[in-house]
Amino acid sequence: MGLRTGTFHENYAEEMATFNSRLRWGLVAALIVVLFLCPFFLSDRMLTILTTMGIAVVSVHGLNILTGYCGQISMGHSGFMAVGGYTSAILCAELGWPFWAALPCGALAAGIAGLLFGLPSLKIKGFYLIMATIAAQFIIIWIIIQLRSITGGTDGLLVPKPTICGISLTSKANYYYLVMFFVVLATITAHNIVRTRAGRAFIAIRDNEVAAEVMGVSLWSYKLQAFFIGCIYAGAAGSLLVHYVRFASIEQFPFMDSVWYLGMLIVGGMGSTAGAIFGVIALKLLDELVTVSGPILAAAVAPQAAASLALISHGLIIIIFLIFEPRGLYHRWEMIRAYFRLWPYSHEASE
Amino acid sequence: MLEVNNIEVVYMNVIRVLRGVSLMVADGQIVALLGANGGGKTTTLKAISGMLKTEEGEVTDGSIEFDGKRIDRFGPEHIAVLGISQAMEGRRVLAHLSVEENLLVGAYRRKDRQGVKQDLEMVFDYFPAVKRLRRRMSGYLSGGEQQMLVIGRALMARPKLMLLDEPSLGLAPLMVQEIIEIIKQINVDQEMAILLVEQNVRAALDIAHYGHVLENGRVVLSGPAEDLKDNEDVREFYMGLSKVGAQRSYREVKHYRRRKRWLG
Amino acid sequence: MTFFLQLIVTGVAQGMVYALIAIGFVIILKCSEVFNIAQGHFVLIGGYLGWTFLVLLGLPIWAALLAAIATAVIMGLLIERLMLRPMVGKPVLAVIMMTIALSTVLGGVATLLWGAEYKAYHGLLPTIIMKVGTISIPSESLIGLIVSVICVAILMFLFRYTKIGLAMRATAEDLQVVQSVGIKATTVYAVSWVIASVVGVIGGILLGGVSGANMDLANIGLKAFAVVLLGGVNSVGGAILAGIILGMLENVAAGYLDPILPGGGLAQVFPFFVMIIVLVFRPHGLFGLAHIERV
């Protein structure tokens, strides 16, 4: 069994199929099975890492739709996550809603917040939009502090243990399954949104706004749609995060996280679903590496070296990718695949 | 002085724009580059001035020599210092700078302050219209004045060779005439070689010594300006003149054939 | 009334420091169209450099200032050469991401060299004590005001009357034209980064004299962005005026509204509200040059 080298589509349905070969189907199914089996052989620590990775993947998929596909750069993604997280936390803690109902509401609230802060995007772009989204981040956090009576202000809010259909989601494995369900769902929807009419409109807007408008793409409607959809993902991720920690506090949604979500997109490769996942995995693994090597470095060099390691390594990784691999890991992955597909005549595909 | 030998230019590693263009500019000569849109005229100029590199373009084959030195690997700043100065298409004035500052930018790399001052006066002599506006922000000048300013700026570098890209674009006919005449005058007074890209073929051939026609990245026709002016094809395709009395249907067939031969 | 006047005076003095930091940002933006998110981190480094030279090495103020400026020049040159030059011609987002990465690297370097510690150097900067009636003018801020004015005057002179200033203004207008006349764009970029870094470091020393050097000093960069937007991204004069306006507004708003609000802390987010309002109603700021887009 070799890798497919050409296009074998015979009709439109085949052309449009999500997975266009049996091998692909097999791979995806195998991946889902592996994800399902993880809790049986992985330690609690690995499950925790995978769960936080999963939450980040959901969030970054949203950012990818907004920034990678539609070209609307957002540096307030963590703020929108906070909206989702706090909404569902308040619904659960104050109003006693069940978890399964609070999560979509949180996502929706984040989507609406996205619409609101997306409004300036109709007039501005590039750097200005980035500034607007940075402002969104800080304003959202400030509003959360102001609404002390329902959000607990800076003290945060205790969230009851999440349950679905009587199954408590407090064990690491249970919550892991929940997050992975959302990861799969988010990946499939993100992958498909791009193939819809709206998705094509997003790409048109990203590539050339004026040209897209001239061709009849309604900027007004599609930009707001992108904000709405992107922030729904963020809201769902925020909600998942809050219920995982079982505590909502503004410190869970710092500005720097918004920056790193963008960093993940860059490392993974903008505008590709797989790229978003790659980016999250790469940067989270780097994070773990930094954490583990901290004490070693502190003993060998100086405690400051350990402390600066996280900052410097993150910065350097982004710099290296921007200079040498601006299209991200996903592009490299495609290159490697092409290399093996065409092997042994692959010298052309290698660069 | 300038020798372009069979160059090929590729943009972004994919789009091949020039497929073997050769031309020569001798001292004190005006050479006109003619042709339709997308023919590769501007690209040729950019290849000479080194500007390609800022647009992800590359000279992949052939060579460009200036005063016996190969320059096709040099950056635009370097080439400018060697004595080639370009007035780019589209009246690229530095909008928020005053007219005089625009001109001084042109003389940026010159060390002789006195010479710069004299040249400033010289430019004002050529373009008295600009002189009146020397303190004005150049973004507010009219199209013709801006074009004069751009040519003046190229002149301020005291180049050995000036590359002019469509100086007549978008100007009123009277203005075109004025500018073309000034170009001729500069050429005569300063003994400056000029490589002129023009769509206004008649005006260009009036002042040029030699001409090349570019189509689809190739030189399809070249010769002394006088010859080109009389060339049937040039007259027909670029000057809109045809032989009076020729039968219409026949002319159209022939037109198509000849056109095809050019483009092929 | 005294309270109000005190707020205004404090605001003006504070705003001047914002303006100083914002100027560095505007200069880079004008010359190379790079949005330098790391401007606040120049301030951070400046704060620590001030401590290093004044306290650790015990230099007199003028020598410390010179040494800090020399360090800033080297830093600016290195950053431009190693990080920004490879990014010429890349998309806006990529360049912005690069400056973000730069900001974390600078933060990391500060942690590495100074251990993220709080370093204070109270009383080492010259102070001018002034009191008008019952209103007192913050002395360090007054020094900040004077230094800012001097910096701005020098920069204005540089821009108007020197050759490199002409080249910088020209580069801001049209890169290709500038290259076609033989101006090395990379030199211009390097100079703009050097200026931004020097201005940031000076701002850092001023702030360090007020509150000591600490990692959080970098956050002032975010406030400077609001100033920049309000003033118009390409206007140096606008940045100064906007800095003062914002400093005043921020203080008045915080002084009168904070006690009413349940959570307070308005001064910290106020610049962001201003930012959103400016972006919606006047995207090119109060004094910015409108940009005409060509397709």
Place this chain on the structure above:
Amino acid sequence: MYKHRWMLAACTIILMVMTTFLPVSAQAEKVLYVGGTQSLTGPFAEDSAAVLAGIEDYVAYVNETKKLAPWRSEKFPADVKLEVLWRDDELKPPKALSIYEELKAKGMLVGRISGSPIALALKDRLWEDQMGATSMASGSYLLTPPQSIFTYYPIYTDSCAAIADWFKANWKESRKPRVAYLTADNAMGRSLEIPEMKAYLENIGYEFVGTQYVPLVPTSPPTTQLTWLKQKGVDLALGVMINPGSQPTVKEMVRLGMGPHLEYHMTFGVALPGHAAVFAEAMGELGDGYVCAGSFRSLDDIATPGIKFCSDLQDKYRKGKRISHIMYEAGVLEAMIQVEALRLAMQKVPFDKLTPRAVLEEGFYQIKNLDTGDISSTPLTYGKGDIEGVDEIRIDQVQKGKSVKVGSSPVRHIYTKK
């Protein structure tokens, strides 16, 4: 070649990552871990680094001498070796989660909390696993409900109450003193603002005026906030503010003529993180009048046995690189508590049966009157529901550039435990 280089790099990275996930090799000797999460990045970086140094030195001391402190006669089991295990959490809650799981998997029996965000993220998990932890942060959130995180100084509200008590006792005028909060603009600073605190202040005869916030580390002098206090005629300003925040604040206060000995009489008192000794050293006489509750003793107060011990530790294990930060004492203290909990638990439970739960119940809960050589205000006592180890709060004031003890007050337990 280019491509191969890439693959090589990828392989190296994968290998490096893999090695970090390998379990630690089983060791022949009996090893117990001390330490936990550290926040070497972020606003508590400086404190955390000093704490880490203290923990390391104390552990080295116990391993070498098998003694627990010079003034104590109990011995640590000779066959058990202590090791310091720590990870930098960068003050990010999600990161703390995975670090906690990792340390737990490595066999750590005691935890450590390096700041309030980490406390909030971990407190439920610690309680679920019945793991005891020591904490550098001490907000009221640790008490909702009181769980398994133990502090070695009173929580912030109790410290502020102590200052209020002291100030009221020295109040000479007939009118009610006016009190306001001037506090850091973050969770730590805002942990003062609980209704019980306000009720307590009004109860003991204060007039409550309002709250002003200062950024954790101000980038400009807090003139606005101070002017407001002045205008409202505040006599006592209470706050929770770390050193980098309180130094510029006090400096500006002096400039505006506000202070106990200046023309406008106002006293500024902060709960512990202000560390009177460090503050006095940095500010000199400029900081006169600044009050700090629950602070540690200055590191040059060699007459105190605990401080002498700290100094000796530094002489022995930290030659040439002495730590001057006061949180070094906190590190020694924290390690002392953790080691004591482990030692007590080992007396009841055999070594290979030790679990976090056993250490919590047979260790932490059993710590009674732990003599810290006066590093903490009083000997430490913990129990179920009693997480504040001390029962008296020292109050220091900066006078003539030196930190001087001006009084003490019993812990009021302001916070009503839910």
